[in-house]
Amino acid sequence: MPHNESDRRPAIEQRTIEVIPDAERHGTPLSQFTLWFGANMQITAIVDGALAVVFGADALWAIIGLLLGNVLGGIVMALHSAQGPRLGLPQMISSRAQFGVYGAVLPLLLVIVMYLGFAATGTVLAGQAVNKILHIDNPTVGILIFGAITAVVAVTGYRLIHVIGRIATVVGVLGFTYLGIRLFLEYDVSAVIGAKSFDAVTFVLAVSLGAGWQLTFGPYVADYSRYLPRHTSERATFWATFAGSVIGSQWSMTLGALVAAVAGKKFLGNQVGFIGDLAGPSMVALLIYLVIVTGKLTVNCLNAYGGFMSILTSVTAFTGRSTTSALARGGYIVGFTAVSMLIAIAASADFLDNFKNFVLTLLMVFTPWSAINLIDYYLISRERIDIPALYNPDARYGRWNRTALTAYLLGVLSQIPFLAQKLYTGPITTLLGGADISWLVGILVTAALYYPLARRTPNTPTQMIYPPNFLPDSATSQPHSRT
Template sequence: MKVEKRSIDFIPESERHGRPRSLFFVWFGANANITTVAAGVLPISLGLNLFWSALSILIGSLIGAIFMASHSAQGPRLGIPQMIQSRAQFGVFGAIVPLLFVMLIYLGFFVSNTLLAAQAVSDLSPLSTAGNIALLGAACFLVALFGYQLIHRVQKLLSLISIAVFGIATLLALALPIEAGQWTAQGFNLVSFLASVSIAVTWQLSYAPYVADYSRYLPSDTSARQVFWYSYAGTVIGGSWMMLLGAVLAKGMVGFSDNVGLHLIGLLGGGTLLMVAFVLYGQIAINVFNLYGAFMSTITMIEPFSALKITPSVRAGFLLIICTIATGLCTLAQDDFLQFFLNFIFFMSYFLIPWTAINLVDYYALRKGVYRIADIFDPAGIYGRVNWTAIAVFLCTIALEIPFMNTSMYVGPVATSLQGVDLAWVVGLLCPACAYYALMRRRGSLLIKASQV
């Protein structure tokens, strides 16, 4: 298998291949890991019982995946990575603004995934914690280096294995002793329920910045409906299942949240080499997404200033630098991982949701999926160097979200008046969607009849 030769450039029709059903395995596999299981512990930590945890996870996943899959459907039509497509909304240089926030999300998830994996094997590996982290980083680097095709193959294999392994884990989890009242509607708490829904929504939205990267090689005449539904089904089934499993195990196993991976390995039969390998495989597979996405975003930020030719050696150099930085950040781990993880997910939502609203309104409501691809790479093109309208809407929305926020680090005045209900994600979705649509229509910039190259 050869190293992928494409990076952020347009994929010509002669290189397009594959079928949309492969996306089910990509996004099911993306969720089939202990990080998603750990996310399922969060509703329990908020005080919900299993009934309300399960309902919030399902509702949040079903809502969040709509936006995620809508981004995925852009891939075959445009043939370019997700974040470089943001240049059509923010401008060639202006797109750097949301990219900076997205880079933080990639690095945050890389750290979370790596820490959970290192924690899971800490008692079983002959290496130190730093050694385990370095080994995981090296494995992620190699898969990301080969790129698109290898990632698809890794995800398909992971999905097939995960169905069997997590199926067994689910049966074992359901057999654990659970305290009475966990599957009843008693003890409802609106604040905790809405927070849990927000977690599940944000979890699905976290894939939005790179979801089209894995559909962009499909032929341009691929059914957008099929791309949407295969992506939607894979991420909803995988994400909901893993989170529900995490919630059940949090109630059925004492101290489960202290070491999610190790407890899951113990549930599946102890520290066997096979189980350890499976857990590590899942963490490497999802971390490759973050490393691959960070590489794409880095090139997108640099390319307007320096026309780079991405050869295999250049690709390897950038990936190595990014992987080294991300791996180094793992040494700055927080002692209270669960609280760190909870704050990180809420942090993501405050920046991701305004970006996704702007991107989807532009693609589906304004430009109807019709773009001039060559101009996305040209600062002098129709999308310009900076679209101050989009940037102003994006940054103003983040400012508008602040009074509605409710995290352990900060609680806004509106959230306080609502007894802690966090509605920042609703503000982050509706405000930029309406404002961007109205302002861009007023500018009349959509009269341009762009055409895809």
């Protein structure tokens, strides 16, 4: 069903992993700002910001480190988003150009695990907020209710997800501004700013937490810019995505760092409850719980939607299909959401520590993937992709790309000596006093391996190749706007 700009109803989405035709493109880069701002104004980002202080950083240095990490990771994340209008494809379908049609499944499996992990941890916190609203003590009830709402929105698809993002932007600004004011009224925040001296280890942890937060959006960020008109400026798409994600996440993480600094153990054992208590009167607390649910709903729908797209991309690599039925699409999303709810119900009580290790572990597997995807797209292929070949293992990109897969695996392995994890601390990390710089090592090693090898053996068409009958011949040869 074609979507015209005048038709803004959240009709059930029909497209899946195929390229989006020009006739169905709509929206402006502003939609990327509101989506990513709303998705980051949420309770899990507050927890992420709190972690740096919980594990020893001074509040001021934690906020600076988180900002640096958000900016660095946000640049990478937004460069992925800028691919969306040009290609009209989900992010992980386009990665077949680097890894091969079958080879792209390897990072895809890790992406699916990531979605499940974030969906589960987010559902735990959102479920607590639902329980507070309904005055129910059984955590399973809140998890099930929130999971059901997530499935409905994700099944409806792209348009409704963007609507929820706009709502989350407005209520997030209002709710988080109010919480910030309450925090300064209830606690002596100035007393915890600069109370500790600079510590390199905890500062690097804060940078890694901010960067990791942004980098984990990379595998699905273009899923939400692929409906933008093909002539949309890459620069505008980049900056709208970057600003929305970095400002939203930094705002939330700053609040988290300050809350952890002034509240300590009061926050650690009861994150959602503490935020509700901070809100004050019960009616206002109820509204804040609704803010928490709205923000978590936005990002959890991204996880369910992205999880479905990743599973379908993995399956179709071997079946050769580029579409699926609406019934199958709904089944994938419901199944994914159900699994994430089961994980949430069984989640460990040691939430903060497990979440820190989860985020930092994801950094290890996604920084090499981002490096390969961006280097190939912007420096090797120079934004020229043979789209039909992405669905055919016997075409240009083949089944496996040994160069990309080798660089990817070595990029992951190179980080092991630099890890600082609960279960393992690398020998070089010990020499550095515990500072985890593994994600930087992963980017540099992967880039150093992949770029010279891929440049010697390019597999690039002379211009973008779209599916037959997708565009008029004259449109195919038009230069792409970068302004």
